[in-house]
Amino acid sequence: MTRKAVLNLLGLLVALFALFPVLWMISTAFKPAGEIYSLTPHPVPFHPTLGNFRTVFSGSVIGISYWNFLKNSLFVTIVAVALSSLIGLLAAIALGRFKFRFRTTYLILLLIVQLLPQQALVVSLFIDFRKVNLLDSLVGLIVVYTAFALPVTIWMLRNFAATVPKDLEEAAAIDGAGAWTRFWKILLPLISPGLVSTSVFAFIFAYNEFVFALTFLGTDTAKFTLPLYVQYFYGQNSTDWGAIMASSTLFTIPVLAFFLLTQRRLASGLIAGAVKG
Protein backbone atom coordinates (compact mmCIF):
# COMPACT_ATOMS: atom_id res chain seq x y z
CA MET A 1 0.00 0.00 0.00
CA THR A 2 1.18 3.48 -0.75
CA ARG A 3 1.57 6.08 1.97
CA LYS A 4 -1.48 7.90 0.66
CA ALA A 5 -3.68 4.82 0.87
CA VAL A 6 -2.60 4.20 4.48
CA LEU A 7 -3.39 7.80 5.41
CA ASN A 8 -6.80 7.64 3.74
CA LEU A 9 -7.56 4.39 5.52
CA LEU A 10 -6.67 5.97 8.86
CA GLY A 11 -8.86 8.95 7.96
CA LEU A 12 -11.79 6.62 7.26
CA LEU A 13 -11.27 4.88 10.62
CA VAL A 14 -11.32 8.23 12.45
CA ALA A 15 -14.49 9.27 10.60
CA LEU A 16 -16.08 5.91 11.44
CA PHE A 17 -15.21 6.28 15.14
CA ALA A 18 -16.66 9.81 15.13
CA LEU A 19 -19.85 8.98 13.24
CA PHE A 20 -20.59 5.50 14.58
CA PRO A 21 -22.60 6.46 17.70
CA VAL A 22 -24.68 8.99 15.75
CA LEU A 23 -25.33 6.58 12.88
CA TRP A 24 -26.17 3.77 15.30
CA MET A 25 -28.64 6.05 17.08
CA ILE A 26 -30.41 6.89 13.81
CA SER A 27 -30.41 3.31 12.61
CA THR A 28 -31.83 2.01 15.91
CA ALA A 29 -34.57 4.63 15.75
CA PHE A 30 -35.80 3.08 12.48
CA LYS A 31 -35.56 -0.55 13.57
CA PRO A 32 -38.53 -2.69 14.66
CA ALA A 33 -38.16 -4.24 18.14
CA GLY A 34 -37.23 -7.65 16.73
CA GLU A 35 -34.15 -6.23 15.02
CA ILE A 36 -33.13 -4.04 17.96
CA TYR A 37 -32.80 -7.00 20.33
CA SER A 38 -31.58 -9.39 17.66
CA LEU A 39 -28.62 -11.59 18.59
CA THR A 40 -26.68 -10.29 15.59
CA PRO A 41 -27.21 -6.52 15.30
CA HIS A 42 -27.04 -5.05 11.78
CA PRO A 43 -25.95 -1.53 10.93
CA VAL A 44 -28.89 -0.95 8.57
CA PRO A 45 -32.49 -1.89 9.45
CA PHE A 46 -33.90 -4.70 7.24
CA HIS A 47 -37.48 -3.53 7.66
CA PRO A 48 -37.30 0.18 8.52
CA THR A 49 -40.27 1.41 10.54
CA LEU A 50 -41.61 4.73 11.75
CA GLY A 51 -43.24 3.00 14.73
CA ASN A 52 -40.68 4.35 17.22
CA PHE A 53 -41.29 7.91 16.07
CA ARG A 54 -45.01 7.32 16.31
CA THR A 55 -44.54 6.29 19.96
CA VAL A 56 -42.63 9.51 20.63
CA PHE A 57 -45.08 11.84 18.89
CA SER A 58 -48.21 10.19 20.28
CA GLY A 59 -46.88 10.64 23.81
CA SER A 60 -48.04 7.12 24.67
CA VAL A 61 -45.20 6.55 27.16
CA ILE A 62 -45.32 9.61 29.40
CA GLY A 63 -48.66 11.03 28.32
CA ILE A 64 -47.34 14.09 26.51
CA SER A 65 -46.27 14.38 22.88
CA TYR A 66 -42.81 15.36 21.67
CA TRP A 67 -44.30 18.57 20.19
CA ASN A 68 -45.00 19.96 23.63
CA PHE A 69 -41.33 19.66 24.64
CA LEU A 70 -40.09 21.03 21.33
CA LYS A 71 -42.35 24.04 21.90
CA ASN A 72 -40.97 24.55 25.43
CA SER A 73 -37.38 24.29 24.22
CA LEU A 74 -37.85 26.67 21.32
CA PHE A 75 -39.67 29.20 23.49
CA VAL A 76 -36.98 29.22 26.19
CA THR A 77 -34.11 29.19 23.69
CA ILE A 78 -35.39 31.90 21.36
CA VAL A 79 -36.32 34.33 24.13
CA ALA A 80 -33.01 33.77 25.94
CA VAL A 81 -31.04 34.27 22.71
CA ALA A 82 -32.92 37.50 21.94
CA LEU A 83 -32.41 38.89 25.45
CA SER A 84 -28.73 37.98 25.68
CA SER A 85 -28.08 39.42 22.20
CA LEU A 86 -29.72 42.71 23.11
CA ILE A 87 -28.08 43.10 26.52
CA GLY A 88 -24.78 41.77 25.20
CA LEU A 89 -24.78 44.20 22.29
CA LEU A 90 -25.04 47.19 24.63
CA ALA A 91 -22.18 45.92 26.78
CA ALA A 92 -20.07 45.04 23.75
CA ILE A 93 -20.42 48.58 22.40
CA ALA A 94 -19.23 49.94 25.74
CA LEU A 95 -16.25 47.58 25.84
CA GLY A 96 -15.37 47.80 22.17
CA ARG A 97 -15.79 51.50 21.49
CA PHE A 98 -15.03 53.32 24.74
CA LYS A 99 -11.87 53.61 26.78
CA PHE A 100 -12.62 53.70 30.49
CA ARG A 101 -11.20 52.54 33.80
CA PHE A 102 -11.69 48.86 34.72
CA ARG A 103 -12.33 47.94 31.09
CA THR A 104 -9.62 45.25 31.13
CA THR A 105 -10.67 44.08 34.59
CA TYR A 106 -14.23 43.73 33.36
CA LEU A 107 -13.13 41.61 30.41
CA ILE A 108 -11.02 39.35 32.62
CA LEU A 109 -13.91 38.93 35.06
CA LEU A 110 -16.18 37.92 32.17
CA LEU A 111 -13.73 35.22 31.13
CA ILE A 112 -13.57 33.85 34.68
CA VAL A 113 -17.35 34.01 35.19
CA GLN A 114 -17.81 32.09 31.94
CA LEU A 115 -15.84 29.14 33.32
CA LEU A 116 -17.46 28.90 36.78
CA PRO A 117 -18.99 25.41 37.22
CA GLN A 118 -22.76 25.58 36.74
CA GLN A 119 -23.46 22.64 39.04
CA ALA A 120 -21.84 24.63 41.86
CA LEU A 121 -24.01 27.71 41.33
CA VAL A 122 -27.20 25.73 40.86
CA VAL A 123 -27.53 25.12 44.62
CA SER A 124 -27.83 28.77 45.58
CA LEU A 125 -29.82 29.67 42.45
CA PHE A 126 -32.29 26.94 43.44
CA ILE A 127 -32.73 28.49 46.89
CA ASP A 128 -33.13 32.00 45.43
CA PHE A 129 -35.58 30.87 42.77
CA ARG A 130 -37.64 29.02 45.36
CA LYS A 131 -38.04 32.30 47.26
CA VAL A 132 -39.17 34.28 44.22
CA ASN A 133 -41.36 31.51 42.75
CA LEU A 134 -39.28 30.91 39.65
CA LEU A 135 -39.06 27.12 40.10
CA ASP A 136 -41.16 24.95 37.77
CA SER A 137 -41.26 27.89 35.42
CA LEU A 138 -39.89 28.40 31.92
CA VAL A 139 -39.38 32.08 32.75
CA GLY A 140 -36.87 31.05 35.40
CA LEU A 141 -34.92 29.07 32.81
CA ILE A 142 -34.99 31.99 30.37
CA VAL A 143 -33.50 34.28 33.01
CA VAL A 144 -30.70 31.83 33.82
CA TYR A 145 -29.90 31.06 30.18
CA THR A 146 -29.78 34.75 29.35
CA ALA A 147 -27.27 35.36 32.14
CA PHE A 148 -25.06 32.38 31.32
CA ALA A 149 -25.01 33.16 27.59
CA LEU A 150 -23.97 36.76 28.23
CA PRO A 151 -20.22 36.45 28.98
CA VAL A 152 -19.42 34.71 25.68
CA THR A 153 -21.80 36.96 23.75
CA ILE A 154 -20.16 40.09 25.11
CA TRP A 155 -16.65 38.70 24.71
CA MET A 156 -17.19 37.83 21.04
CA LEU A 157 -19.28 40.88 20.08
CA ARG A 158 -16.71 43.24 21.59
CA ASN A 159 -14.26 42.32 18.81
CA PHE A 160 -16.83 43.10 16.15
CA ALA A 161 -17.74 46.40 17.79
CA ALA A 162 -14.07 47.36 18.06
CA THR A 163 -13.40 46.85 14.34
CA VAL A 164 -16.00 49.37 13.13
CA PRO A 165 -13.83 52.37 12.12
CA LYS A 166 -14.23 55.47 14.28
CA ASP A 167 -13.88 57.69 11.16
CA LEU A 168 -17.11 56.29 9.78
CA GLU A 169 -19.04 57.38 12.85
CA GLU A 170 -17.30 60.76 12.93
CA ALA A 171 -18.09 61.41 9.27
CA ALA A 172 -21.74 60.66 9.94
CA ALA A 173 -21.71 62.94 12.97
CA ILE A 174 -20.36 65.78 10.82
CA ASP A 175 -23.19 65.14 8.38
CA GLY A 176 -25.53 65.77 11.27
CA ALA A 177 -26.48 62.20 12.24
CA GLY A 178 -27.46 61.88 15.91
CA ALA A 179 -26.27 59.05 18.19
CA TRP A 180 -29.40 57.02 17.47
CA THR A 181 -29.08 57.29 13.68
CA ARG A 182 -25.37 56.43 13.86
CA PHE A 183 -26.22 53.31 15.83
CA TRP A 184 -28.92 52.13 13.41
CA LYS A 185 -27.22 53.10 10.15
CA ILE A 186 -23.57 52.37 10.88
CA LEU A 187 -22.85 50.38 14.00
CA LEU A 188 -25.65 47.81 13.88
CA PRO A 189 -25.25 46.76 10.22
CA LEU A 190 -21.50 46.27 10.73
CA ILE A 191 -21.91 44.32 13.98
CA SER A 192 -24.74 42.13 12.74
CA PRO A 193 -22.48 39.31 11.40
CA GLY A 194 -21.10 39.10 14.94
CA LEU A 195 -24.63 38.96 16.32
CA VAL A 196 -25.36 35.98 14.11
CA SER A 197 -22.30 34.13 15.48
CA THR A 198 -23.09 34.86 19.11
CA SER A 199 -26.73 33.89 18.58
CA VAL A 200 -25.60 30.52 17.26
CA PHE A 201 -23.54 29.94 20.40
CA ALA A 202 -26.30 31.09 22.73
CA PHE A 203 -28.80 28.94 20.84
CA ILE A 204 -26.71 25.78 21.14
CA PHE A 205 -26.02 26.46 24.82
CA ALA A 206 -29.67 27.04 25.73
CA TYR A 207 -31.07 24.22 23.56
CA ASN A 208 -28.63 21.67 25.08
CA GLU A 209 -28.60 22.86 28.69
CA PHE A 210 -29.29 20.13 31.24
CA VAL A 211 -28.24 20.95 34.84
CA PHE A 212 -30.49 23.96 35.40
CA ALA A 213 -33.46 22.39 33.65
CA LEU A 214 -33.03 19.23 35.75
CA THR A 215 -32.92 21.19 38.98
CA PHE A 216 -35.51 23.88 38.37
CA LEU A 217 -38.22 22.01 36.48
CA GLY A 218 -38.55 19.29 39.11
CA THR A 219 -41.69 17.24 38.75
CA ASP A 220 -43.78 19.27 36.32
CA THR A 221 -43.31 17.01 33.27
CA ALA A 222 -45.32 19.23 30.94
CA LYS A 223 -42.78 22.05 31.34
CA PHE A 224 -39.72 19.94 30.48
CA THR A 225 -37.33 21.12 27.79
CA LEU A 226 -36.01 18.62 25.24
CA PRO A 227 -32.78 17.51 27.01
CA LEU A 228 -34.73 16.83 30.17
CA TYR A 229 -37.45 15.09 28.19
CA VAL A 230 -34.95 12.78 26.46
CA GLN A 231 -33.35 11.88 29.78
CA TYR A 232 -36.72 11.41 31.52
CA PHE A 233 -38.10 9.38 28.63
CA TYR A 234 -35.06 7.12 28.89
CA GLY A 235 -35.54 6.78 32.65
CA GLN A 236 -39.28 5.93 32.39
CA ASN A 237 -38.81 3.59 29.55
CA SER A 238 -35.37 2.11 29.83
CA THR A 239 -36.16 -1.00 27.81
CA ASP A 240 -37.74 0.50 24.69
CA TRP A 241 -34.49 1.52 23.04
CA GLY A 242 -36.18 2.10 19.69
CA ALA A 243 -38.36 4.88 21.12
CA ILE A 244 -35.47 6.27 23.19
CA MET A 245 -33.26 6.50 20.10
CA ALA A 246 -36.14 8.06 18.14
CA SER A 247 -36.52 10.77 20.80
CA SER A 248 -32.80 11.49 20.93
CA THR A 249 -32.58 11.48 17.12
CA LEU A 250 -35.33 14.10 16.95
CA PHE A 251 -33.48 16.13 19.58
CA THR A 252 -30.00 15.78 18.05
CA ILE A 253 -30.45 16.08 14.29
CA PRO A 254 -31.49 19.77 14.33
CA VAL A 255 -28.35 20.63 16.34
CA LEU A 256 -26.09 18.77 13.91
CA ALA A 257 -27.77 20.35 10.89
CA PHE A 258 -27.49 23.76 12.50
CA PHE A 259 -23.79 23.12 13.16
CA LEU A 260 -23.04 22.12 9.60
CA LEU A 261 -24.80 25.22 8.28
CA THR A 262 -23.02 27.61 10.61
CA GLN A 263 -19.67 25.97 11.31
CA ARG A 264 -17.62 28.65 9.59
CA ARG A 265 -19.03 31.28 11.94
CA LEU A 266 -18.20 29.21 14.98
CA ALA A 267 -14.42 29.14 14.51
CA SER A 268 -13.84 32.56 16.06
CA GLY A 269 -15.57 31.79 19.34
CA LEU A 270 -14.10 28.37 20.00
CA ILE A 271 -10.94 29.39 21.73
CA ALA A 272 -12.80 31.66 24.15
CA GLY A 273 -14.18 28.48 25.69
CA ALA A 274 -17.55 29.34 24.30
CA VAL A 275 -19.05 25.88 24.15
CA LYS A 276 -18.64 23.34 26.87
CA GLY A 277 -17.53 19.89 25.81
Add this chain to the structure above:
Amino acid sequence: MGPYLLLLPATAVIGALIGWPAVQVGLFSFQNYGLMQISGVLPAQWIGFANYSQILHDPEFWSSLRISLYFALVVVPLTLIAGTLVGLLLERLGPRMRTFVSVSAILAWATPAVSASVVFTWLVDPDGGVVDWALTKLPWWLGGGAHWAGYSWTNAALPAYAVLTVMLVWTGFPFIAVTVLAGLRTVPSELHEAARVDGAGPWRDFWKVTFPLLRPVFLVLALLSTIWDFGMFTQAYIVTGDLGNRDEYNLGLYEYSQAFTQPPHYGLASAAAFVLTIILLIVTVGYVRTAIKQGALA
Protein backbone atom coordinates in the same frame (compact mmCIF):
# COMPACT_ATOMS: atom_id res chain seq x y z
CA MET B 1 -21.16 58.16 31.64
CA GLY B 2 -21.92 56.50 28.27
CA PRO B 3 -20.06 53.20 28.66
CA TYR B 4 -21.23 52.67 32.24
CA LEU B 5 -24.86 53.05 31.27
CA LEU B 6 -24.42 50.58 28.42
CA LEU B 7 -22.77 48.09 30.78
CA LEU B 8 -25.50 48.40 33.38
CA PRO B 9 -28.01 45.79 32.13
CA ALA B 10 -25.34 43.14 31.48
CA THR B 11 -23.66 43.80 34.82
CA ALA B 12 -26.97 43.61 36.65
CA VAL B 13 -27.99 40.31 35.02
CA ILE B 14 -24.59 38.64 35.40
CA GLY B 15 -24.20 40.00 38.91
CA ALA B 16 -27.61 38.80 40.08
CA LEU B 17 -27.54 35.37 38.44
CA ILE B 18 -23.87 34.39 38.47
CA GLY B 19 -21.97 36.73 40.79
CA TRP B 20 -24.34 36.74 43.75
CA PRO B 21 -25.01 32.97 43.65
CA ALA B 22 -21.25 32.40 43.64
CA VAL B 23 -20.88 34.56 46.77
CA GLN B 24 -23.89 32.83 48.31
CA VAL B 25 -22.38 29.39 47.82
CA GLY B 26 -19.51 30.64 49.94
CA LEU B 27 -21.89 31.94 52.63
CA PHE B 28 -24.09 28.82 52.72
CA SER B 29 -21.01 26.66 53.13
CA PHE B 30 -20.63 28.10 56.66
CA GLN B 31 -24.31 27.59 57.60
CA ASN B 32 -26.47 24.64 58.60
CA TYR B 33 -28.80 25.25 55.65
CA GLY B 34 -31.14 22.28 55.17
CA LEU B 35 -34.80 21.31 54.87
CA MET B 36 -35.91 23.30 57.97
CA GLN B 37 -34.12 26.40 56.76
CA ILE B 38 -35.35 26.37 53.15
CA SER B 39 -38.94 25.89 54.29
CA GLY B 40 -38.55 28.73 56.78
CA VAL B 41 -39.29 26.68 59.90
CA LEU B 42 -35.93 27.45 61.49
CA PRO B 43 -33.45 30.22 60.74
CA ALA B 44 -30.06 29.26 59.31
CA GLN B 45 -27.19 29.36 61.79
CA TRP B 46 -23.51 30.02 61.26
CA ILE B 47 -21.59 26.88 62.11
CA GLY B 48 -18.06 27.82 61.12
CA PHE B 49 -16.10 25.15 59.29
CA ALA B 50 -18.37 22.26 60.39
CA ASN B 51 -19.57 21.55 56.84
CA TYR B 52 -16.02 21.44 55.56
CA SER B 53 -14.83 19.18 58.33
CA GLN B 54 -17.79 16.84 57.75
CA ILE B 55 -16.99 16.62 54.04
CA LEU B 56 -13.29 16.09 54.61
CA HIS B 57 -14.13 13.18 56.91
CA ASP B 58 -16.49 11.64 54.36
CA PRO B 59 -14.85 8.77 52.42
CA GLU B 60 -17.34 9.39 49.57
CA PHE B 61 -15.92 12.89 49.13
CA TRP B 62 -12.43 11.48 48.69
CA SER B 63 -13.53 8.78 46.27
CA SER B 64 -15.44 11.37 44.22
CA LEU B 65 -12.42 13.67 44.21
CA ARG B 66 -10.26 10.75 43.08
CA ILE B 67 -12.63 10.08 40.17
CA SER B 68 -12.62 13.75 39.14
CA LEU B 69 -8.81 13.78 39.31
CA TYR B 70 -8.73 10.66 37.14
CA PHE B 71 -10.64 12.59 34.48
CA ALA B 72 -8.33 15.59 34.73
CA LEU B 73 -5.09 13.59 34.80
CA VAL B 74 -5.84 10.59 32.56
CA VAL B 75 -8.74 11.44 30.26
CA VAL B 76 -7.48 14.94 29.41
CA PRO B 77 -4.05 13.69 28.23
CA LEU B 78 -5.73 10.84 26.31
CA THR B 79 -8.01 13.34 24.57
CA LEU B 80 -5.09 15.66 23.81
CA ILE B 81 -2.99 12.82 22.35
CA ALA B 82 -5.88 11.46 20.27
CA GLY B 83 -6.80 14.95 19.06
CA THR B 84 -3.22 15.86 18.17
CA LEU B 85 -2.71 12.61 16.24
CA VAL B 86 -5.90 13.25 14.28
CA GLY B 87 -4.81 16.87 13.69
CA LEU B 88 -1.47 15.64 12.29
CA LEU B 89 -3.34 13.11 10.15
CA LEU B 90 -5.74 15.77 8.82
CA GLU B 91 -2.79 17.91 7.74
CA ARG B 92 -1.46 15.04 5.61
CA LEU B 93 -4.78 14.17 3.92
CA GLY B 94 -5.99 15.44 0.55
CA PRO B 95 -8.46 18.34 0.70
CA ARG B 96 -11.58 16.22 0.10
CA MET B 97 -10.70 13.53 2.60
CA ARG B 98 -9.68 16.21 5.10
CA THR B 99 -13.07 17.93 4.83
CA PHE B 100 -14.90 14.60 5.17
CA VAL B 101 -12.96 13.53 8.27
CA SER B 102 -13.10 16.91 9.99
CA VAL B 103 -16.83 17.32 9.35
CA SER B 104 -17.44 13.83 10.76
CA ALA B 105 -15.39 14.71 13.81
CA ILE B 106 -17.17 18.02 14.30
CA LEU B 107 -20.49 16.16 14.31
CA ALA B 108 -19.27 14.04 17.23
CA TRP B 109 -18.26 17.19 19.06
CA ALA B 110 -21.60 18.89 18.31
CA THR B 111 -23.72 16.02 19.62
CA PRO B 112 -25.48 17.29 22.77
CA ALA B 113 -24.16 15.76 26.00
CA VAL B 114 -27.58 14.33 26.83
CA SER B 115 -27.87 12.50 23.49
CA ALA B 116 -24.29 11.25 23.64
CA SER B 117 -24.88 9.86 27.13
CA VAL B 118 -28.10 8.09 26.18
CA VAL B 119 -26.61 6.71 22.96
CA PHE B 120 -23.45 5.40 24.65
CA THR B 121 -25.61 3.77 27.32
CA TRP B 122 -27.47 2.00 24.52
CA LEU B 123 -24.23 0.96 22.77
CA VAL B 124 -23.07 -0.80 25.97
CA ASP B 125 -26.50 -2.11 26.99
CA PRO B 126 -26.27 -5.72 28.22
CA ASP B 127 -29.40 -6.75 26.26
CA GLY B 128 -28.89 -5.89 22.62
CA GLY B 129 -26.02 -3.40 22.87
CA VAL B 130 -23.57 -3.60 19.98
CA VAL B 131 -20.42 -3.40 22.14
CA ASP B 132 -21.07 -6.62 24.06
CA TRP B 133 -21.97 -8.35 20.80
CA ALA B 134 -18.75 -7.18 19.13
CA LEU B 135 -16.67 -8.29 22.13
CA THR B 136 -18.11 -11.81 22.03
CA LYS B 137 -17.10 -12.02 18.37
CA LEU B 138 -13.56 -10.78 19.00
CA PRO B 139 -10.86 -13.51 19.01
CA TRP B 140 -9.72 -14.53 22.51
CA TRP B 141 -6.21 -13.17 22.02
CA LEU B 142 -7.77 -9.70 21.67
CA GLY B 143 -9.68 -10.18 24.91
CA GLY B 144 -12.94 -11.24 23.25
CA GLY B 145 -15.07 -14.23 24.13
CA ALA B 146 -18.45 -15.53 25.20
CA HIS B 147 -18.09 -14.13 28.73
CA TRP B 148 -18.90 -10.66 27.33
CA ALA B 149 -22.47 -11.67 26.47
CA GLY B 150 -24.78 -9.64 28.69
CA TYR B 151 -21.89 -7.83 30.41
CA SER B 152 -23.25 -4.85 32.35
CA TRP B 153 -21.09 -1.74 32.03
CA THR B 154 -22.94 0.83 34.05
CA ASN B 155 -23.57 -0.95 37.36
CA ALA B 156 -20.04 -0.76 38.71
CA ALA B 157 -17.67 2.18 38.95
CA LEU B 158 -14.76 0.90 36.85
CA PRO B 159 -16.66 -0.20 33.72
CA ALA B 160 -18.91 2.88 33.94
CA TYR B 161 -15.85 5.10 33.94
CA ALA B 162 -14.35 3.13 31.06
CA VAL B 163 -17.49 4.01 29.08
CA LEU B 164 -17.28 7.67 30.16
CA THR B 165 -13.60 7.76 29.22
CA VAL B 166 -14.29 6.60 25.66
CA MET B 167 -17.23 9.00 25.47
CA LEU B 168 -15.24 12.03 26.63
CA VAL B 169 -12.40 11.23 24.23
CA TRP B 170 -15.01 10.87 21.48
CA THR B 171 -16.57 14.25 22.38
CA GLY B 172 -13.30 16.04 23.03
CA PHE B 173 -10.86 14.96 20.34
CA PRO B 174 -12.48 16.83 17.40
CA PHE B 175 -12.05 20.26 19.00
CA ILE B 176 -8.38 19.47 19.72
CA ALA B 177 -7.82 18.06 16.21
CA VAL B 178 -9.34 21.04 14.42
CA THR B 179 -7.48 23.56 16.60
CA VAL B 180 -4.18 21.71 16.19
CA LEU B 181 -4.74 21.57 12.42
CA ALA B 182 -5.28 25.34 12.34
CA GLY B 183 -2.06 25.74 14.34
CA LEU B 184 -0.08 23.36 12.12
CA ARG B 185 -0.90 25.46 9.11
CA THR B 186 0.83 28.45 10.68
CA VAL B 187 4.15 26.56 10.93
CA PRO B 188 6.33 27.65 7.96
CA SER B 189 7.15 24.67 5.75
CA GLU B 190 10.81 25.79 5.51
CA LEU B 191 11.24 24.77 9.14
CA HIS B 192 10.09 21.21 8.41
CA GLU B 193 12.34 21.07 5.36
CA ALA B 194 15.33 22.31 7.33
CA ALA B 195 14.67 19.62 9.93
CA ARG B 196 14.43 16.96 7.25
CA VAL B 197 17.72 18.10 5.70
CA ASP B 198 19.28 17.75 9.13
CA GLY B 199 18.09 14.14 9.15
CA ALA B 200 15.13 14.42 11.51
CA GLY B 201 12.34 11.80 11.19
CA PRO B 202 8.67 12.62 11.81
CA TRP B 203 8.99 11.96 15.56
CA ARG B 204 11.93 14.38 16.02
CA ASP B 205 10.35 16.87 13.63
CA PHE B 206 7.22 16.95 15.81
CA TRP B 207 9.06 17.45 19.10
CA LYS B 208 11.76 19.84 17.78
CA VAL B 209 9.78 21.94 15.29
CA THR B 210 6.01 21.60 15.63
CA PHE B 211 5.54 21.22 19.38
CA PRO B 212 7.63 24.22 20.49
CA LEU B 213 5.77 26.46 18.03
CA LEU B 214 2.35 25.17 19.06
CA ARG B 215 3.11 25.04 22.80
CA PRO B 216 0.75 27.99 23.56
CA VAL B 217 -2.08 26.29 21.65
CA PHE B 218 -1.54 23.05 23.56
CA LEU B 219 -1.50 24.91 26.85
CA VAL B 220 -4.88 26.56 26.17
CA LEU B 221 -6.36 23.25 24.99
CA ALA B 222 -5.06 21.37 28.03
CA LEU B 223 -6.46 23.95 30.46
CA LEU B 224 -9.87 24.13 28.77
CA SER B 225 -10.15 20.34 28.59
CA THR B 226 -9.22 20.09 32.27
CA ILE B 227 -11.95 22.57 33.21
CA TRP B 228 -14.52 20.63 31.18
CA ASP B 229 -13.55 17.11 32.24
CA PHE B 230 -12.90 17.82 35.92
CA GLY B 231 -16.26 19.56 36.15
CA MET B 232 -18.15 17.02 34.03
CA PHE B 233 -21.74 16.62 35.20
CA THR B 234 -24.37 15.76 32.59
CA GLN B 235 -22.62 12.71 31.13
CA ALA B 236 -21.72 11.27 34.54
CA TYR B 237 -25.25 11.92 35.81
CA ILE B 238 -26.91 10.02 32.99
CA VAL B 239 -24.43 7.19 32.42
CA THR B 240 -24.10 6.28 36.11
CA GLY B 241 -27.88 6.26 36.53
CA ASP B 242 -29.34 9.49 38.00
CA LEU B 243 -27.40 9.65 41.30
CA GLY B 244 -28.36 6.04 42.02
CA ASN B 245 -24.82 4.69 42.42
CA ARG B 246 -22.95 6.53 45.15
CA ASP B 247 -19.63 4.80 44.47
CA GLU B 248 -19.69 6.18 40.92
CA TYR B 249 -19.90 9.85 41.94
CA ASN B 250 -17.39 12.36 40.70
CA LEU B 251 -17.03 15.63 42.58
CA GLY B 252 -19.87 17.28 40.64
CA LEU B 253 -22.30 14.44 41.36
CA TYR B 254 -21.23 14.27 45.01
CA GLU B 255 -21.89 17.97 45.46
CA TYR B 256 -25.21 17.85 43.61
CA SER B 257 -26.45 14.81 45.52
CA GLN B 258 -25.84 16.55 48.87
CA ALA B 259 -28.36 19.20 47.86
CA PHE B 260 -30.84 17.29 45.73
CA THR B 261 -31.33 13.88 47.30
CA GLN B 262 -33.53 13.64 50.39
CA PRO B 263 -32.97 15.02 52.96
CA PRO B 264 -31.27 18.06 51.37
CA HIS B 265 -28.05 19.41 52.90
CA TYR B 266 -27.55 22.71 51.13
CA GLY B 267 -24.78 23.70 53.53
CA LEU B 268 -22.76 20.56 52.84
CA ALA B 269 -23.44 20.86 49.11
CA SER B 270 -22.23 24.46 49.18
CA ALA B 271 -19.02 23.45 50.94
CA ALA B 272 -18.42 20.77 48.28
CA ALA B 273 -19.35 23.25 45.54
CA PHE B 274 -16.90 25.73 47.00
CA VAL B 275 -14.09 23.14 46.93
CA LEU B 276 -14.98 22.27 43.33
CA THR B 277 -15.09 25.93 42.34
CA ILE B 278 -11.75 26.75 43.99
CA ILE B 279 -9.99 23.87 42.24
CA LEU B 280 -11.46 24.96 38.91
CA LEU B 281 -10.67 28.62 39.59
CA ILE B 282 -6.99 27.77 39.97
CA VAL B 283 -7.05 26.13 36.52
CA THR B 284 -9.16 29.01 35.15
CA VAL B 285 -6.73 31.65 36.37
CA GLY B 286 -3.95 29.72 34.60
CA TYR B 287 -6.10 29.68 31.48
CA VAL B 288 -6.92 33.40 31.65
CA ARG B 289 -3.24 34.33 32.15
CA THR B 290 -2.28 32.23 29.13
CA ALA B 291 -5.09 33.69 27.03
CA ILE B 292 -4.05 37.24 27.93
CA LYS B 293 -0.39 36.54 27.16
CA GLN B 294 -1.51 35.33 23.76
CA GLY B 295 -3.28 38.58 23.08
CA ALA B 296 -6.91 37.72 23.84
CA LEU B 297 -7.36 41.26 25.19
CA ALA B 298 -5.68 43.01 22.27
